[in-house]
Amino acid sequence: MQLLEERINKDGIVKEGNVLKVDSFLNHQMDIELYNEIGKEFRRLFPDKSINKILTIEASGIGIACVTAQYFGCPVVFAKKAQSVNIDGEVYSTSIESFTHKRTYNVIVSKKFLSPDDNVLIIDDFLANGCALLGLIDIVKGAGASIAGAGIVIEKGFQKGGDLVRSKGIRVESLAIVDSMSVDGGCIFRH
C-alpha cells in the first residue's frame, strides 16, 4: 500500500535492534484519515461477504479494527490481556509471549462473543515473530469459528511470523512488508 509505505518512510523512525517506531501515526498518536484508507484496503483484500466479526488484541489493534469494521459492517471483539492467571470457564484463553515487554500474557475472549457461526477476520498493527497472531488464531480455533484471514498493517518480513502463519494455511495480507531496515537507510519494502 503505497500511501502507507510513503508514510512509514516519512514519519517512521528506525532504531537499533530492528525497532521501527511509528508512534506518530499508528500506535500512540493515531491518524484516523490513514486508518480509513487502511480499512478500505482491508475490505478490498478481503471482499468475502460472510466475514461477520473482526478480532483484534489490545491495545494498539483496537483503533484500526474499529475504523476497519465500518467497511465490513460488523462488530469488533478485542482480546484482553488478563491481569490474573485464574481464568474461569467463561472465556477462551491463550498465552502470548511478548518480546517487547519480555513477559508472557494470558489473553482472553469471552465465550459469548465467538462461536462456530462466526467467520472472523483478525486485524493487528504489527506482525513480527507471530506470537500475538498465533494466539488470536488459537482463540478463534478454540471457539470453533472460521478464520477468513489476517489483515496486518506492517509486517517485519525479516522475522519468521509471516511465514509461520502462512504455512498453517492462514491467508495473511500485510499492507506494508519491511524486508530490511537500518538506522541510516530506513525501510526497504517487499513488492
Added chain:
Amino acid sequence: MQLLEERINKDGIVKEGNVLKVDSFLNHQMDIELYNEIGKEFRRLFPDKSINKILTIEASGIGIACVTAQYFGCPVVFAKKAQSVNIDGEVYSTSIESFTHKRTYNVIVSKKFLSPDDNVLIIDDFLANGCALLGLIDIVKGAGASIAGAGIVIEKGFQKGGDLVRSKGIRVESLAIVDSMSVDGGCIFRH
C-alpha cells in the same frame, strides 16, 4: 442519548457491587454502528472547531475515540499504561488508581503528541470515581494544552467522579448518566 439508554436497558447487565456490564456492545465486543452514533453526538455536544486532538486511555476508550475522531477531523492520542515505574523525561506521566483492578497504574503520553497549541477533547467509556479522567486532565495540564471538555459514554451518577471533575470547571458531557441501578430493576437514568 436515547439510543444508548435503550441499548443499556436491553443488553447491559447489572451485577452486585454496582457493576454494570456492557461488554456485549461497548467494551469487549464493540458495536461500531452505535460507536458512530456516539461520535456524532459528541460532535453535536462539542461543536468547537478549535478542537484539534482527542485524548483517551487504553484499552476500552480507544475504539470510541477513533470512531469519534472522524467527526472532528483530528488525530487521537491514547495514554498508555506503563509497564515500568522508570519513566524517562520524554513523556508526561501521572498515576491512576484502578478500583476495578485494585492497583495503581503509571500512565504516560509522549511529549511529542501534546503541546500548548492543542485544544484537547478527552473521550472515555466510563466515568465513576473519576480517577482515570482526573489523570488524563493532569496530563493535558502538564502539557500546557487547553481542555475543551470530556465526552463520556456512561457516567455512574451515584459516584463522585462527575461532580468532582465538573467542580474543577471542566465541561463533562455524558451520553447516559445512571442515577441508580439494581440487579432486578436495571438502570434509572438522569434526564
